[in-house]
Every structure is written in C-alpha cells, then in structure tokens.
Amino acid sequence: MKQLMKVMSILLVTILLASCGPNRTKEEINKALNDDEKKTKPESLTMWVDGDKQMSFYKEITDEYTKKTGIKVILKNTAQDDQVDNLSLDGPSGKGPDLFFQPHDRAGDAYLQGLAAEIKFTDKELQGYSKEALDALNYDGKQLALPVIVESTAIAYNKKLVKTPPKTMKDVEQIAEKVTNKEKKQFGFMFDAKNFYFNYPFLFSQGGYIFKENKNGFDTKDVAVNAPEVIKNGQRLQSWYDKGYITKSANQDVIVGLFKEGQVGMFVTGPWQTQEFKDALGENFATATFPTDNGKQMKPFLGVRGWFISEYSKEKYWAKDLLLFLTNQAHMQKYTDEMQEITGRTDVTSKKKLLKAYEQQARHAVAMPNIPEMSQVWDPMGNAATFISNGKKPKAALDEAKDGIDEQVEIMNASKK
Structure with missing residues (x-):
C-alpha cells in the first residue's frame, strides 16, 4: 500500500508539472523532480x-x-x-x-x-x-x-645584456659564453639548477617522465627519471657547471638578487616577481618563452x-x-x-x-602529477641535481633518484593497505 501511494504521488506531481507548460519534456520533468529541493537557497x-x-x-x-x-x-x-x-x-x-x-x-x-x-x-x-x-x-x-x-616558468632577461631572447638552446649557450664574466660577477644565463621545479624542462626536454601517464591516470610503478634522454641532459647540465655558466651557490634567491642588480642576462622564473623586476630594471626588463631544444618545444611544469x-x-x-x-x-x-x-x-x-x-x-x-605519490619525487630529484653539481656521474645520480622514488612510493602505498 505504501509503495502504491508513493507511485500515485509521483504520478500526480508529474501530471501537474506537465500541465505547467506544453513543451516540457520527460527529461525536464525528471530534472525538476530531482533538483527542486536542492535549489532551496541557503542563507x-x-x-x-x-x-x-x-x-x-x-x-x-x-x-x-x-x-x-x-x-x-x-x-x-x-x-x-x-x-x-x-x-x-x-x-x-x-x-x-x-x-x-x-x-x-x-x-x-x-x-x-x-x-x-x-x-x-x-x-x-x-x-x-x-x-x-x-x-x-x-x-x-x-x-x-x-x-x-x-x-609556469619562462625566461626573464635584461635587454642591456641580452639584446634578443634565445630561440634555441644553442643560442642560450652562446649567450652564456659571451656574457659570463666571473671577475665582474656577471652571468649570461643562470637558473636554480638544483631545484627540480626549475630544472625539469632542461632535464626532460628530449624524453623521460616522472610517472607513466595512461588513460586511467598515472602508473606509479613506471618511473623514468633516469631514461637515457634525461641522463644525456644531466650530462649537459653538469657541463654548464664545468664551464662556469651556473655556480653551485646559485639558488633562486641569489639569482634574483643578481638579476635585480643587472648582473644576470637571463634566468628562469615565474610571473610572481614581475613588478619587482620592472621596478629594478625599468625598460630593460623583458620576458620570453623557453627556446627549443634540438627542435623540440621545451615544457616547464604547469x-x-x-x-x-x-x-x-x-x-x-x-x-x-x-x-x-x-x-x-x-x-x-x-x-x-x-x-x-x-x-x-x-x-x-x-x-x-x-x-x-x-x-x-x-x-x-x-602539469605536475596530481597524485599523492608526487610528494616522494622532490627530494630524490633535488638530491640528484645536487650530486650532479658536485661532479657525480649523472647516470649514477639519476639511477639513485629512481630507486629512492620507487622505494618511497612502495612504502607509502604499503601503509594504505
């Protein structure tokens, strides 16, 4: 009896709703039945x-x-x-x-x-x-x-030192070679190379990935931070230390200070200090997108x-x-x-x-992977970059980073069971 009364009530409401307008579809009626209560406005x-x-x-x-x-x-x-x-x-x-x-x-x-x-x-x-x-x-x-x-990050540059922003990574190296003068504490190109957020586009421009992405999300058991392409770019990064383009002491705060003083031609940063740089350098401050690397568009973290x-x-x-x-x-x-x-x-x-x-x-x-396991990536990759800056073979440093990520992710997921 209760079920019959419920059916009759729904039928009656449906008829009343249908009579309110000649063009109301069944879908509209169902929407009204399901949503009317939700639309009661809260205070x-x-x-x-x-x-x-x-x-x-x-x-x-x-x-x-x-x-x-x-x-x-x-x-x-x-x-x-x-x-x-x-x-x-x-x-x-x-x-x-x-x-x-x-x-x-x-x-x-x-x-x-x-x-x-x-x-x-x-x-x-x-x-x-x-x-x-x-x-x-x-x-x-x-x-x-x-x-x-x-x-995202991009290139900030000082037009007094860099007339035209680089279009390729070869241009970047040529500018670094031409403008860098250690005695004047002047650098053509710098970035916080020991910070994974900033070095990501330089390491992964030719391939590799953090976690393999598929249609169902990320496979946290498939980590390729030590792919051959990443190792090769790690070797290039190490060569920039050897050539004096970037220094071991160059963290983001140091670079920002030098850039504002007019001592850095270009560096990698985000939009958050735009007005600060404009105030410091005036019309000499400009921004540009990343150059290409071996014909490929460089992609920073989003x-x-x-x-x-x-x-x-x-x-x-x-x-x-x-x-x-x-x-x-x-x-x-x-x-x-x-x-x-x-x-x-x-x-x-x-x-x-x-x-x-x-x-x-x-x-x-x-886009940085939005899964909890991403929290286990930053320290191993930061450590790898520090080891590379100190002369460790990039392959060994990145192999250790992969092992560290795999181990920490396994521990993390085991605790969920």
Missing part, C-alpha cells in the same frame, strides 16, 4: 580565501553574487597551505567551508581523504576553460575543481590553483553555482588585470606585456 556560503590580497578581490566579487542571489558569502582568511589539514578537522564538525582553494597537486590527496567533492559539469559549463588546467584538476576521471590561476567544493558542504548545488560565478570570463578577466596572474581560461587574455610570455608558455607546459 550563506563560506569560502576559505588565501591571503589579504585575495580577500580584497573576492569581497567585491562575492558582494555581486549576494546582490544577484540573496545568498551571503562569508570569506575566511585561511592560508592555502593550511586548508587541507584544517578541513580534515573542521569539516566533520560542520565548521568547514563550502569552497576552498588549493593547487592541483593536492587534488588527489584531498579527494582520497574525502575532503574534495566530485563536481559534475555540462560541456557548456566548461566552455572557455583551459583543457590542460581542467585535466590538472581532474583525478581518476573526476573533476574536482575549476581553475583560477595557472603558472601549476594550477583553483576552487574546490568541500565534501562536507551541505549546499553543493549553490557552492557549484558560486564556483561558476567566481570563475566566469568577466571575473577572470578582472582577476588577471588586477592580480597580475595568468588565469585558467582560454577566453581571457592578460593586457600586461610582461605577462604574455608566461601566458604563452602555460599553453606549452606539463
């Missing part, structure tokens, strides 16, 4: 926002959303690096946010901890977003976020940061609505104009000349 939504600058920007945007929907948006200043740990504590108690902000390499970790919700989007809703940025925020076939910021919906949110329908509002074309254009950062939309273009190289390079970059 508020909460966002965890990373830093004062972001707080100021999103205050203006969310005020617009409130005027449009009547939903108050509460912004809480919470450091990006603290959000995952905080959510694991605050989420279960109902004190967490509806939206939180993270880099893509935490996506897999956040999902596996049950913190990041899978978000269903239509093809229309995803129009205008960079496919590479969306893929970076997709874990195991599940879309977990929409991109806001994309970052970093993507975006808005995630908390699995603990009780208002996922409206959290998604807010997410789409925050990252629409108009608001992302405003974001790049005001924040001097590259966005994850292909229909948004920076108006700032010095950001153009980063915008172009981001289209030719490799």
